[in-house]
Amino acid sequence: MATVVDRDEIQAILSKTWNGAMSTAAITAEFFTMMYEEACQNSAPYKHIEESLKFYCPDFEVPKNLKRDTPQKKFTELSKEGNKCHAEELLSTDLASYLNKTVNNKQSKQCNREYQCHRKTEMKLLIQNIKLQKEVIASAYKRKTDELQKQKVDYENQKQKNITLNKKNIELLQLNQDNEKVLKQKQKKEDRKNRQDSNPAFKNYRQNxxxxxxxxxxxxxxxxxxxxxxxxxxxxxxxxxxxxxxxxxxxxxxxxxxxxxxxxxxxxxxxxxxxxxxxxxxxxxxxxxxxxxxxxxxxxxxxxxxxxxxxxxxxxxxxxxxxxxxxxxxxxxxxxxxxxxxxxxxxxxxxxxxxxxxx
Structure with a gap:
């Protein structure tokens, strides 16, 4: 992008150069020429520069080799000189260049609009894809959470059942042991009816x-x-x-x-x-x-x-x-x-x- 030099910048440069001396005699024509050439090379609006320089130095004139003529001015000058064909050719050339620039600008704007539209479409698709992924992840997370919760509930239920069964088994085991003790006692009583060890007739008999x-x-x-x-x-x-x-x-x-x-x-x-x-x-x-x-x-x-x-x-x-x-x-x-x-x-x-x- 071309650098734009306005009056304030020129005035600041000139004021800095003079070190506060407002005398126009200190500023030479060579300095103004150098400033004008630099401004023109930077594609600055030369009218502003020219006006600023003339404000501080009324005797300043733009060098002929740096004067810029507009196409319309060139066309007018060539028409005055009688070279109308060359003037028309110059005008048509400038017009074609202008049209080309206009077409290029339109194409550039069209391309820019298409690019922006494409970018918006991509962003919409990306956002939609992110939403879908988020929904899938949320669904999978919910399903896994439900499965874990179900497993936890099943585990607790099975644990409670096992505890109940263990209690019943312990009770049955205790009951079985008690029954075995009773049966053993009964069996011993029955066996001792005819055994020497329990017979009163053998109470004084030698035991070993x-x-x-x-x-x-x-x-x-x-x-x-x-x-x-x-x-x-x-x-x-x-x-x-x-x-x-x-x-x-x-x-x-x-x-x-x-x-x-x-x-x-x-x-x-x-x-x-x-x-x-x-x-x-x-x-x-x-x-x-x-x-x-x-x-x-x-x-x-x-x-x-x-x-x-x-x-x-x-x-x-x-x-x-x-x-x-x-x-x-x-x-x-x-x-x-x-x-x-x-x-x-x-x-x-x-x-x-x-x-x-x-x-």
Missing amino acids: SEPAAFRAIRTVSECLGPNGDAKNGARQQWLAYCKMLNKKSHINSYRSNRFNNLYDGANYVLIHKNDIIDFLNIHICDPNLKLKSVLCELSCEKVYTHIVCLAAIGRYVTSPFWNLVNSNEHYLDLYKFFNPLYKRMESWTENCNIILMEK
Whole structure:
């Protein structure tokens, strides 16, 4: 954009140059010429400059080489000189230049309007896009918030249900424990009806920590087996009773160091269990305390169950192993017998009923 120099600026420059001296003689024509040339080069309105310079220096004249003539003035001068064709050509050239400028200005304004319209359209689309994105984000946020709230509510409900179920389970567990205690007490009372430990007749009898099943096997062997208790036993009466029944007594001696003596004794007691009960009830008129203890233990169902378990172990595990020890098999060949026994014991851990299938 061209620099516009007005009167005030020229006056300020001249006043600064003179340093306050208002004498026109101090200002030379060369200075005014230089100022005018500089103003004309900067495309300043030369009329203002010329008037200002003449105000301070009435003798100043614009140099001929810097005079600016308007197209109309040039046309008038050329018409006066008689060169009308050249004047018309000059006028038409200036007119065409003016028209071109006018058209260019119109096109520039049109382009500017189109650009502004395009910018407005872009801004509208951008704002609309931002609004749509904002709505999408708000919708997604609301949906996620609702999901989290629902999950929270579900979690709280499930937590409350779990708490309620845990309370009920605790109550049921407590009730079950109480019932188990009652059942155990009842079972103990029923078991003690025929057991030696609770029988008043044996209150002065020597007690120890020996299990009831072990004690029953031992006392049967001592009272009815060989090398037993001659004072309190009834070995001879027992043999006579077996002979009357055409049976052989299998009760062995308990005085042995064999590890399977207990299991063999359980097996023999199991064989003669009913015969022993009948013998003590019918054929012994006045049994002593030890014989009464044998009858009491064998009449107890729980003790009898333990004796059956010991007899099963003796039959399927300890007796075959003892026979193997007493055999002539080489040590390196024992695996032939151990492997089948190991497999059978593995199967018994899953189902032990097959042990009791045979009498």
